[in-house]
Amino acid sequence: MKRILYLLIISAVTYGTTSAQDLEDFVSKYTDDNGSGYLQPLSDVFGANMNSGWFRHAKVNKKKFQFYIGLVTTGALIKDEQQTFEANSIYGGTVTAPTIFGSTEAAVNEGPNGLEENFPGGVDYGLLPLAVPQVSVGGLFGTELSVRWFSIDIGDDIGQLDVIGWGIRHSISQYFKLMPVDISLAFYNQSFELGEFVDANARIIMAQAGKRVALVDFYGAVGYEFSTMDIQYDAEVAGEDPTEIRFELEGENSLRFTAGFMLNLGPFKLNADYNIGNTNVFSLGLGFGFGIPKPGVL
Amino acid sequence: MKRSVLSVAVALLLIGTACTEEKDIDLVAALSNDYEFELNTTGTGDFNVEDVVTDNDLQDILNDLDGDLLAGFKKVSIEEIEVEIIDNQSSATSVEIGVVEFSLDGQSFIPLLSNQSFDIEDGVVSVTDLNRDGVIALRNRLADLLDNGNISEITARAIGSVNGSVNTRLRVSLISSVVGTQVVELPDL
Numbered sequence: 001m002k003r004i005l006y007l008l009i010i011s012a013v014t015y016g017t018t019s020a021q022d023l024e025d026f027v028s029k030y031t032d033d034n035g036s037g038y039l040q041p042l043s044d045v046f047g048a049n050m051n052s053g054w055f056r057h058a059k060v061n062k063k064k065f066q067f068y069i070g071l072v073t074t075g076a077l078i079k080d081e082q083q084t085f086e087a088n089s090i091y092g093g094t095v096t097a098p099t100i101f102g103s104t105e106a107a108v109n110e111g112p113n114g115l116e117e118n119f120p121g122g123v124d125y126g127l128l129p130l131a132v133p134q135v136s137v138g139g140l141f142g143t144e145l146s147v148r149w150f151s152i153d154i155g156d157d158i159g160q161l162d163v164i165g166w167g168i169r170h171s172i173s174q175y176f177k178l179m180p181v182d183i184s185l186a187f188y189n190q191s192f193e194l195g196e197f198v199d200a201n202a203r204i205i206m207a208q209a210g211k212r213v214a215l216v217d218f219y220g221a222v223g224y225e226f227s228t229m230d231i232q233y234d235a236e237v238a239g240e241d242p243t244e245i246r247f248e249l250e251g252e253n254s255l256r257f258t259a260g261f262m263l264n265l266g267p268f269k270l271n272a273d274y275n276i277g278n279t280n281v282f283s284l285g286l287g288f289g290f291g292i293p294k295p296g297v298l
Numbered sequence: 299m300k301r302s303v304l305s306v307a308v309a310l311l312l313i314g315t316a317c318t319e320e321k322d323i324d325l326v327a328a329l330s331n332d333y334e335f336e337l338n339t340t341g342t343g344d345f346n347v348e349d350v351v352t353d354n355d356l357q358d359i360l361n362d363l364d365g366d367l368l369a370g371f372k373k374v375s376i377e378e379i380e381v382e383i384i385d386n387q388s389s390a391t392s393v394e395i396g397v398v399e400f401s402l403d404g405q406s407f408i409p410l411l412s413n414q415s416f417d418i419e420d421g422v423v424s425v426t427d428l429n430r431d432g433v434i435a436l437r438n439r440l441a442d443l444l445d446n447g448n449i450s451e452i453t454a455r456a457i458g459s460v461n462g463s464v465n466t467r468l469r470v471s472l473i474s475s476v477v478g479t480q481v482v483e484l485p486d487l
Contacts, residue, residue, distance in 0.1 A: 090378060106324035106477045108375070114433030116375040118475045121324035123482070 034097075036247050037085035038120075039231060041099045043200070045076040045279050047227020047251035049130040050165070050190040050202035052076075053283035054146060056262040056271035057217040058182040058210030059292055060171035065139040070269065070287015072148070073131040077280045087119055098122040132163050139291060142171035148190060165190030169208065181211045186221075202227040204256065215265070217292075221258040225277065227251030253278040264292075322479045324372065329476060333454035334384075335468040337393070344459045347468075351452045370479030374441045376433050379410055380471040392416060395458040398470055400436055402443055403450055408436045437474075444476065 053072035060066070083102035086094040091111040098107060102122035110116045138144025148165035169186030173179040185207055192200040206223025229249040260273020260283070269289045275281040335347035383393060395414045399407040410432045443449045454470050 104321055104323045106326060106372075108373075111377075113428040113430040114437065115377060115379075115428070117377045118326045118373075118375050118477050120326040123323065124321060 034087045036249060037087055038097070038099055040085065040249055041078065041082035041101050043227060043229035043249035044082065044251050044253060045078055045101070045128050046130075046192065046200055046229060047202040047225065048253050048275070048277060048279035048281050049074045049076045049128060050192060050200070050227070051188065051204040051223075051225045051253070051256065052275050052281040053273075053285055054134075054167055054188045054204075055169070055186065055208055055221070056219065056260070056269060056285055057212070057292060058184050058208040058219050059217075060142050060144045060169060060174075060184050061139040061291065062142045062171065062174045063139060064291055066137070066144070066289070066291030068134075068136040068269065068287055068289035070134060070285050070289070071131060072134050072283065072285045073129060074281050074283045075127050075129040077282070078126050078128060079279070082279070083122065090117055091115070095119070101125045101128075132165070134287075142174040144169050146188070160193070160195060162193045163190070181209050184208045197232055198229065200227070200229040202251070206256070206258075215263060217262040217264065219258075219260055219262070219273070223256040223258070225251075225253045225256050227253055320481050322370070323482050325478050325480050327476045327478070329474045331452060331472045333470045333472070335456050335470070337460045337466045337468055342459060342461045346455075346457045348453055348455045370481070371444055372477040372479055374437060374444055374474055374476050376437050376472070376474050378471070378473040379428055380473070381411070381416070382469040382471070383416065384467050384469055392461045393458060393468065394460070395456060397458070398454065398456045399432075400472065401453040401455070402436075402439050405439065407455060408432050408439070410436065440474065
């Protein structure tokens, strides 16, 4: 199970360095429903993170080449209700237990006749960041392509971490003269694979709008998002052969609203936005770009 | 202006990477020990059988706990006691259990189950009428030994009688879990 923690840790620190050794037993007693409940917020939060920060203005040139390269950092805010879940008790009924983001304290459920069951603690996080480089190229028939990519060998029996994303958006406002704001429709898809243990995917379709005022592009969007996370690990119970646990978590994210702005400092672009959905996410971006003119200039 | 942009870039890159903090996280490891007793009698016969989980088996458990967990040992719980009649190929119809009791490291036996009668129908019997004082005593004794990081053997004993048994076995399963504190270095978010 330490591999799952690796996922969490790696994403949180922009693929940084920390040791999560010796955590194999972290949720080894969890199987099926309780394992899903424990990790479900990870899928929700991760999906929301991956669906964020894709755009920083709504302008896509009809003919003129435009280019952006930068680092996108997102931070998903973990809600209180994502820090606990109702675990199935072996004595019947349910008991409130920490999720992977919940309290570090184990939950104890007292059963009949002195019996009691224990549920592991979490990492007690209120925020999960993610960072990934992104390149966007546009200007052909009012269409732009975006790509995200990151790959690193984690080692330590974990394997390769691959973050791959792509997106396409098309200018709608190019078809309308004197449109006061830029409008685009977009679809973005991103996957996150960690060895053989985690395969996460997030997709979002959105309508974007934006307008530049002086040096600042203000932008917003409404979108619908989907995410899944396949998890596979060996549950280890002492005295028994390891049991392979596999389950798919479907993100509970759905409708998403975005509002933000980008500061144009010549070729340097600095943007920030906030996303309201099932999981709220803020996004910060810093990059280099050109070919993004003011509205009305195609 | 370039200087301030650079400052922001550095700040972005350092998000989540510059600081880490240590957190004490409660881990839970599940332990399951099975004890099997042969109840080979004909007609109605009494049994008084013992089975021992010895040093090797327990060492596996301790290895699975990885040492670190025990280093931060916090508590142990008895989660379930199960009794199962298996491999019933004959005319056995019922089992009278006088007592199921456990001993740790050769200490005195602690009774967990007394005077239970099972009709053999489904072949599996879950026991809920446990001896509360016995469960708590076993839990405390297990905690004392785990706190010292050493258990060499757990002995289970069952005494009772079986009606018409050939090739019938009694399996007693002791399922417990250990909570330990792991110090984990995590990003300071």
